[in-house]
Amino acid sequence: MTNHSRRTFLAGTTAAAVAMLAPGKYATAREASSPAVTAPISGVFQRTIGKIEMLSVSDGANSFPRRENFVSNVPPVDVVRALQAARLPTDTITLTFTPVVLKTNGRVIVIDTGLGEAAFRQSNGVGGQFHTNLEAAGYDAAAVDRVLITHFHADHIGGLVTADGRAAFPNSEIWVPAAEYAFWLNNANMARAESEATMANFQRARRIFGILGDSVRTFEPDTEVAPGVTSMATHGHTPGHTSFVVESGADKVIIQGDVTTHPALFIRHPDWHGATDMDAEMAQQARIKLYDRAVAEGMLIQGFHFPFPALGHLAREQDGYRLIPIG
Template sequence: MSDFSRRAFLAGTATATIAATASGTVSYAAASDGASAGAKGTMPGIYRQNIGEIELLSITDGANSFPRRDNFVSNRSADDVAKALQEAFLPTDQITLTFTPVVLKSSGKLIVIDTGLGEAAFKQSSGVGGQFHTNLAAAGYDAGSVDRVLITHFHADHIGGLVTADGKPAFPKSEIWVPAAEYAFWMDSGNRARASSEAMVANFERARRIFGILGDGVRKFDADTEVAPGVTSMATPGHTPGHSSFVIASGTDKLIVQGDVTTHPALFIRHPGWHGATDMDPVTAERSRRMLYDRVVAERILLQGFHFPFPALGHLTREDDGYRLAPVMWNPAP
């Protein structure tokens, strides 16, 4: 991949504010079940999990690695961050983020939660990112068969897949549902004028371009709204002003799709008081994180995290002043 393509890919992710100028390396998504697809002959990452009568598919959009920046955690020293990564048996000089949207089959409806970086990023990055649509097809589904798309927030790795590489709606027959507070923030011209960095300006422009393509049919939801069969919205602001999570419930089973409440489990789950450089309101983000994770622990709820290691599912336990992620055991059987 050229340096230009690599920089452009990094700038398109949620880590844009700290990684856009890095000439970092990249990594390909881990192989999983399904037909051959994606970059460099990799296999698509597709994992199935039942939540009562709802079928959940974790479908990878790829992964990216980049040199660790000293401000990746804004309220802790670089040494503290390096120590936390070392304790998690991770490299101390780089950060790797995976991207995992969710697909649900519920009451005869096909529902997508977040859409990855999109087809343009897939081409630009030579398949490192933007794998979701390719892997969705490998799972046996066409974007035209999706009934509803739900969005947690408006960062590029969550909304980029809403449009095609040539600027058309990627889910032409779908209802697109977004958090009302998130839409209001990014579409406000006053907020755009007050943007304090190039990365923020780029995010405003991207959101406006994408939702301009989608037009007036975009639906907005508030917290505690049933946004799809068995799916209820939950306000978890801080990472962005209108960031939302989703509670999926069927029978006695329950799962929460948490979006970017945490962007790196070894850092922000283990240390919920640490503040991510990409959290727009770090104090509110910490409050949302603790509120959500206390509930997850108390009720033993399964958690899905967009940036968790694939298949991006696990339970939380308390440990010292924070939590620890217990990943779902990989099971290749459908």
Template sequence: MFTRRDFLSAGLAAPLAYAAGSFVPAWAQNAPNLGTPTLPSPGFRRMKLGEIEVISLIDGIARRPLGEEFVKNAPLAEVKALLASQGLATDYIDIPFTPFLVVGGGRRVLMDTGLGEFGGPTTGKLLENLRAAGVQPADIDTVLITHFHGDHINGLRTRAGELVFPNAKVMVPAAEYNFWMDDAKMAAAPEGMKGAFNNVRRVFATMPASTLQRFEAGTELAPGIRSVAAYGHTPGHTLFEVKSAGQTFMFIGDLTNVPALFARNPDWAVTFDMDAEAARKVRREVFARIVSSNAMVGGFHFPFPAFGRMAAAGQGYAFQPMA
């Protein structure tokens, strides 16, 4: 069980700090002096996977300053040098938020939900892009959640508390639910994390039992969709492997944040990883598996359209976007 000392020694207070009076993590809002990220148009992209379709749906982009804290175990100068070598900005980081929709066999399965009504002006675009792709919120029959950080779950409810996807079963990792809904862990957490625990309760505490379903790692959640444990970023962080007609798509959630940094250097730890060493190990294991299987990959924080493949590159991996 996590104690207050465990939380503090892991450096969890700041990374998960929530903005005052809001359910959005402070890091998910733009820094005004850094300009405004440009949102893609259209904000969805379709890909065929065997006999089904996978659609990426951008919820938005947040721009945050790049400081010493972002990569916990590498010098800022080294981080900036790697970004510069790839033609990327070095004074800020753009973080996209991209849920994915799997359509096939009469099913519409949404993976993660974005920030909903709780983010800044360059976020909260999921429903707009879902409709642009020809799908209404009521058409979603299943929502799969990778983990309980606000940018993945806030889109489940409106500010008024109404369920955004009224006909959907919401399936969550049991290990994740058990951690965040544990009153003792919440009591032991530093003040900076109380908002994250409260936010989880806002979303899930009153969700009807007929809607909310907890699953164990390795479970098949829908035909052709299996959960894969990837604990470390959070205690129950889970990936989703989708298979159809011999082809594979892996939605990796927050296995890595900015791929230009944390795929290229899988041993680097982003500030949001709750257990950096576990996250490092599972990141290397999953990337090796993806490369060996030549699976298509989708990352929640990957550059839009967030589809691509991973290739070995030096001591790490390079994300190769698909056009």
């Protein structure tokens, strides 16, 4: 494993989502097209960021019963009211999963990888759609130059390996946040795991990164991790959770990973704490800092769990923000 310095189905909610995958969400197109995506493909949305081509590529979606502690620091009745205000079901949470593909300076970069091939088979194609949709868009996983990871939950790293335990991107470097790698690969941290879901995260990280071996490289915050792509520390959801700022010319987009997992709840109420945030206070601070910047600079924002195509702008609204989707 190489360290890069500044110079150069799952814990909590998503675990419940994976456990309850069932057929019926998101059909996937299978017609191949050129990497320029000249015709609409279900599950693929194209946008340009200056000279950078950006694809939002669906990995699927899943609905599961809302737990009373889905938001951990407010009464459940407040959560119900927020869902009602957004005209969403109050007894069910739906999460979408949307990795990103960038074509920048002749390189193909993937950001997060979805649930993976095993989940695709388990769910009869409901989850783990990323690789199928990537192929439908005309991209070969063997031609991906680099994969960037926001954090080590299963819906973000599951697609790094195939169902039979091989590297899913055989010719790619896998770049991961140094703090995230250090936490999940630490024996003492694993020994202190307080839940089965957290223990499963440790075990999964060890299995996946053991398979990937020397292709794994770590990076620090504020590192240019690909042409036009800079890492940004947004710790809290996990110890090393990282976002990416993509910039070309006057255009910018923030790839925010799981800074928030549910826009109607945690964008509208940024001081609410998600049950899956490992350090909820730190996650709150990261969320507000990131969203204040997005509003001030008018930046586009991509959220892994935002409704597909998972892109929008933010506007201030009372004591929080509002997502204005595009597409």
